[in-house]
Amino acid sequence: MDPRDTIQADYPYEDPRYTQGPYQDVAYANDDYQDAFYPEYVEPAEIKANRSSIDSWMAQQSTYFPRLKRRSIALFFLRLPAFIPWFFIMRGWYTLNAKDVLTLAEADVLGTGGEFTFLIAVSITPLINLTGARWYAPLRRWYGIFFALIGISDATTAAITTSFSGGVFGRLAGHTFLVTGFLIVLIAGPVLLTANTPAQRKLGTYWKKIQKLTYIVWGMIVLHLALLDGFHPFDGPQGDGDPVFHQRFYQILVISLPLVILRLPPVKRWIADQRAAGQQWKVWCSIAPMAALYILAFAFIMNEEFFTGLQVMTLNPPAN
Amino acid sequence: MTERPGGKASENNVSGFLLIAVPSVVAMVLLILAIPYYAGASARIASLYTNVAAPADRALATDIATYSRDMNSNLAAAKLDLQKQMQAETSFDNQLGDITFPPAPDPHADLLIAADQKRIKLIKLQMQARTLRKLRSFNAQDLAANAVVEAQVKIIRQDLGLPPAPGNLY
Numbered sequence: 001m002d003p004r005d006t007i008q009a010d011y012p013y014e015d016p017r018y019t020q021g022p023y024q025d026v027a028y029a030n031d032d033y034q035d036a037f038y039p040e041y042v043e044p045a046e047i048k049a050n051r052s053s054i055d056s057w058m059a060q061q062s063t064y065f066p067r068l069k070r071r072s073i074a075l076f077f078l079r080l081p082a083f084i085p086w087f088f089i090m091r092g093w094y095t096l097n098a099k100d101v102l103t104l105a106e107a108d109v110l111g112t113g114g115e116f117t118f119l120i121a122v123s124i125t126p127l128i129n130l131t132g133a134r135w136y137a138p139l140r141r142w143y144g145i146f147f148a149l150i151g152i153s154d155a156t157t158a159a160i161t162t163s164f165s166g167g168v169f170g171r172l173a174g175h176t177f178l179v180t181g182f183l184i185v186l187i188a189g190p191v192l193l194t195a196n197t198p199a200q201r202k203l204g205t206y207w208k209k210i211q212k213l214t215y216i217v218w219g220m221i222v223l224h225l226a227l228l229d230g231f232h233p234f235d236g237p238q239g240d241g242d243p244v245f246h247q248r249f250y251q252i253l254v255i256s257l258p259l260v261i262l263r264l265p266p267v268k269r270w271i272a273d274q275r276a277a278g279q280q281w282k283v284w285c286s287i288a289p290m291a292a293l294y295i296l297a298f299a300f301i302m303n304e305e306f307f308t309g310l311q312v313m314t315l316n317p318p319a320n
Numbered sequence: 321m322t323e324r325p326g327g328k329a330s331e332n333n334v335s336g337f338l339l340i341a342v343p344s345v346v347a348m349v350l351l352i353l354a355i356p357y358y359a360g361a362s363a364r365i366a367s368l369y370t371n372v373a374a375p376a377d378r379a380l381a382t383d384i385a386t387y388s389r390d391m392n393s394n395l396a397a398a399k400l401d402l403q404k405q406m407q408a409e410t411s412f413d414n415q416l417g418d419i420t421f422p423p424a425p426d427p428h429a430d431l432l433i434a435a436d437q438k439r440i441k442l443i444k445l446q447m448q449a450r451t452l453r454k455l456r457s458f459n460a461q462d463l464a465a466n467a468v469v470e471a472q473v474k475i476i477r478q479d480l481g482l483p484p485a486p487g488n489l490y
Contacts, residue, residue, distance in 0.1 A: 240420035241361035241368065245354075254350070257343055270336025286340045289347035296354070318418070 058135040071135045078139055081120075082146035085113025086153070088309030093157070095315065102161040104317035108308035110154035111181070115221065115248075116301050118147040119255055122218060126262030130287065132275055141195055144214070148192035151185045177227035184220045187213050222256065225249045246304065251297040258290040361422075366480040368419050373490035376412035380405060380489050391456055398455055399447050406443050409436050412490060425479035432472035439465040 058071040065073065089109050092102040124140035127133075155172060164174040173179045191213050193199065200207045225248045232243070239246055261267055274283050311317050387401035413433045421429050442458065442465050449455040473485050 239368075239418070241364035242358065243364075244357060254347070257347070261339055261343055264336075264339055266333075266336035267339045268336070270333050270340070273333055273336075283340075286337070286344055289344045289351055290340075292351055293347045296351075 054131075054133045055135050058133075075136065075138055078136065079142050082117055082143055084305065084309070085110050085117075085150050088113075088305070088312055089153075089157070090313075091315065092312045097161050099315045099317060101312050101315050101317045102157055103163050105308050105312050106157045106161060107154065108304065108318075109312055110150055110157060112301060112305045112308070114147055114150040114154055115225075115252070116298070116305060117143045117150055118217070118221060119252075119259075119298070119301070121147055122214065122259055126259050129262050129268050129271060130283065145192060145195050148185075148188040148195075151188055155182060155185045175227075177224055180220050180224040180227060184217055184224060187217050187220065191217070218256070222249075222252055225252050245296070245300050248301075248304075251301055254290075254293040254297045255301075258287065258294050261290070262287075362480070365419065365421060366482055369416075369476070369480055370482065372412060372415040372419070373485070376408050377486065377489040379408040381487055383408065391452065391459075393452075395449075395452050395455065398452070399449075402443050402447050406440050409440055413437065421476075422479070425476045428472050428475045428479070432469060432476060435465070435468040435472055439469060 058069070058074065060070055062068050062070050062073055089102075089106060092098070092106060092109075095101070097103060121140050121143035124137060124143075128137060158178075159168045159171050162171045164171045164178070166174045171178075172182045190210055194203060194207060194210050203210065229247055229249045231249070232247070244250060262271075271283050274280055308318070383401050383405045387398055387405070390398040390401055413436050416429055416433060419429070420426075439462070442461055446455060446458040446462070449458070470485075473490055477484060
């Protein structure tokens with residue numbers, strides 16, 4: 001069996017171009033801590049030339065801010081959307097649930113926020129597989145951490161403010177979909193606690209195993225949304241006439257589909273072969289329909305986040 | 321490139337391609353189906369509106385008929401009819417608020433809810449009447465409030481491609 005067919009070899013992504021060079025011994029080789037491991041390392045010209053041209057460009061100093069690399073500036077802005085759920089829910093928190101805004105809409109804002117941060121986190125590896133560019137790899141850890149933090153804030157707010165009977169326990173685990181949601185937060189705990197370089201160093205090979213709990217979290221999120229929505233939107237027949245597009249279970253299925261497929265070793269090999277042969281366009285053409293569905297579903301997730309987020313910000317929660 | 325036996329390489333390449341191509345074809349079919357589905361959104365919104373309006377209309381038609389009879393003879397019964405009217409209108413407003421209308425009828429839906437709220441306030445005042453004569457004295461104001469509501473209903477129905485409301489209700 002080809003060693004790359006195992007899940008172990010699948011993560012972290014093993015790109016042949018990176019089997020020699022500075023980052024080979026680092027478990028999370030494509031994260032933003034790589035420079036810290038080898039501060040004195042000077043990349044050989046041969047490896048440098050093999051790196052993706054966009055990576056090389058992003059690694060250069062910015063024209064307008066010469067003290068900063070282009071990558072750092074781009075990453076700064078790409079990290080900001082992680083704060084969106086907290087930005088929207090903030091008014092509900094500091095007004096102490098005025099107009100029952102948290103009771104009625106906190107799960108829509110923080111739950112959807114947690115979902116999109118998680119989906120961005122798990123989109124990074126397939127995107128690297130697809131494009132070969134790695135400069136945005138740090139976003140994986142960033143959005144993973146924010147997913148867990150938003151999940152914890154969601155569970156805490158729900159435990160205090162939602163209207164499910166049965167006290168705190170009922171509000172956290174009074175329904176099957178709540179149980180799965182609570183389990184997601186519990187499983188995300190160890191992943192969050194070890195999502196740092198010191199933990200990575202100390203835990204060695206165990207670190208990867210702990211981080212693979214992410215896949216269990218992913219499955220639990222799909223199950224959570226299946227139990228929440230089933231085949232009909234949670235809020236019933238009302239809406240904007242597009243209930244299927246707003247169906248959370250369908251959204252996560254069409255988003256997960258390309259993300260899973262782009263993790264499969266034969267697919268990764270096919271993409272690498274096409275890239276090596278200078279036929280990346282074949283990859284883009286074949287992935288385009290799935291990418292279009294992915295973007296469509298993501299647009300509706302963000303629509304939900306902004307729509308309910310603005311309702312919370314304006315203290316004008318939905319009537320249900 | 322890492323080494324691997326030639327035969328397996330081509331086999332893997334084919335399987336890799338198929339693993340992308342097959343779901344992509346499914347995704348393409350779903351995208352094609354999504355276009356007519358999206359185009360039918362306005363018809364579904366119209367259907368949502370009639371689903372909310374029809375039961376409210378039925379309830380209001382009955383309540384208005386019984387109120388017309390009771391306002392001349394039975395104060396308590398007339399007040400009960402007004403109470404039922406108020407409940408039907410409140411329920412309609414709540415359900416209407418859950419529908420996200422297209423840009424054209426959207427402001428009119430808000431105006432309709434506002435007009436309905438005014439009518440409900442008026443009914444509340446009417447319900448405080450202690451005599452049948454006092455109760456009936458609100459009828460002219462009721463008609464004026466109804467006219468405002470009907471004007472908004474007419475615009476919304478027109479924008480949604482629906483026929484005029486039966487009996488000048490919702």
